[in-house]
Amino acid sequence: MLPGISPATAATTSATKKDPFTLGVASGDPLPDGVVLWTRLAPDPLAPLGGMDRRTYSVQWEIAADERFSRVVKRGTAKAEPEYGHSVHVDVRGLQPARDYYYRFRTGGFVSPAARTKTAPAPEQLLPSMTFAVASCQAIWEGWFTAHRDLAARHHDVVLFLGDYIYEFGNDRGVRPGDDDPLRTRQTVTLDEYRQRYAYYKTDPDLQAAHHTAPWIAVLDDHEVVDNWADRYAGSTPPDDFLVRRANAFRAYWENMPLRAPQFPAGPDMQLYRRLRYGRLAEFSMLDTRQYRDDQVNGDGIKAPNAATADPTRSILGFPQERWLLDGLTASRSTWNVLGHQTAITLLDTVSGPGVAVPMDAWDGYSASRDRLLGGIDERGIQNVVSLAGDLHRTVVSDLALDFTDPDSKVVATEFVGTSISSAQDGEDLDAGGRVLLEENPHMKFGNFQRGYISCEITPDLWTSEFRVCDRVTVPDGTVSTRTKLAVESGAAAVQQV
Ligand SMILES: [Fe+2]
Secondary structure (H helix, E strand, O other): OOOOOOOOOOOOOOOOOOOOOOOOEEEEEEEOOEEEEEEEOOOOOOOHHHHOOOOOEEEEEEEEOOOOOOOEEEEEEEEEOHHHOOEEEEEEOOOOOOOEEEEEEEEOOEEOOOEEEEOOOOOOOOOOOEEEEEEOOOOHHHOOOHHHHHHHHOOOOEEEEOOOOOOOOOOOOOOOOOOOOHHHHOOOOOHHHHHHHHHHHHOOHHHHHHHHOOOEEEOOOOOOOOOOOEOOEEOOEOHHHHHHHHHHHHHHHHHHOOOOHHHOOEOOEOOOOEEEEEOOOEEEEEOOOOOOOOOOOOOOOEEOOOOOOOOOOOOOOOHHHHHHHHHHHHHOOOOEEEEEOOOOOOOOOOOOOOOOOEEOOOHHHHHHHHHHHHHHHHHOOOOOEEEEEOOOOOEEEEEEEOOOOOOOOOEEEEEEEOOOOOOOOOEEOOOHHHHHHHHHOOOEEEEEEEOEEEEEEEOOOEEEEEEEEEOOOOOOOOOEEEEEEEEEEOOEEEEEEO
16 A cells, blocks of 8 residues: 555554654645645664664644644544655645645654645635745755755745755765764665665754745655666666666655655656646646656767757657646646756856857757747747756756747746755855856856755746845855845746846
């Protein structure tokens, strides 16, 4: 039986001796009538199986309309099973749309932290406004999660997390104490190693706060598995071997994120692309550009575009997902059509002066997919498409035009690539690489190379992206400020300064 649909009876009750809620709680994938509640029992988070034995535990959950839990609206019992890393996924239904709720778990006399979540609006509801955060890339040894602390304080309606929640490789030169622990310095390959890596990340109080104050909608990128993987391919690893590792990584990802049963992986396969609707105001098409893509061409890296990158038989989404995306955008009845995904769609020429070199791992390496998406948006007259991505560890804001080499080409969508939470350490406002990007890519309207996230507010008329940046992340007490605000008017794809 899949976790998340466990019956309210039949669990073995056995109390843990220590507080098992060291990894906090989370909620995710809001619907008008429900949300997924998550926790994972781990009294010794970095020990194998989080310090749990191999028994099944029963965990009580409750969700209330108020912070004091005086108006509990649903409660039940779920199973925490060793097969699933003692994770708990409860798919609560029967809630009211567009409402704040509060939830917590208990087992064996221990009570979890209480957390806030929020349901999506009803299908025909047009909210006057909504807020969400866009975050990605949190290499824990590269910095403190100060951006998450700031994000948590804003109590957004929802948080979009666009990949690199963990990093699979080891690192013994971290900025945090204890970063030379072998559990953190070795590469994750086995299921237990991935589980321990998630546990290490999830003990961070700022990351927990970001989960405790809003529901998340998450997709993964490469580092939840291994650097720049593509379908069955990862460096020189034989595909059959890599699929075993991919299955381990997907299993640990599912165990550690607030995902529904349809996202439960079957071995190395996981249905991650999905659509979440916020009534008539916004639709979020969450994409998976890793699992179905063709392998990178030209040896990966940053290379000149050529016939291989433009090959129309190649795809970064896979053809079924390309169709699902365009058909969904066409059928949308919401004002804003948001793409939540991994790598930049925009052209990223990284070479100063003549010549062009672009990342083979991003949409530049799959330009026929980009042409089909942007061309399809234009042909079908789809309005207000906004692409949100991560991966670059820098902020890149671009007008998405049908032809990036023609300055007069029609702009059909907008892209906000958010910077990293911590990956790449402190950074600076505009580094040499960022300057080249702005010079070489006239469709690029703003760039920044500090750590942080995007705080967005949308109304039926206006999209506003506020770029929150950290002065430093290599020290625990950095400060966060607004670098700039950029807007898009409904019906006009071009980015403008607020
Ligand atoms: Fe990253």
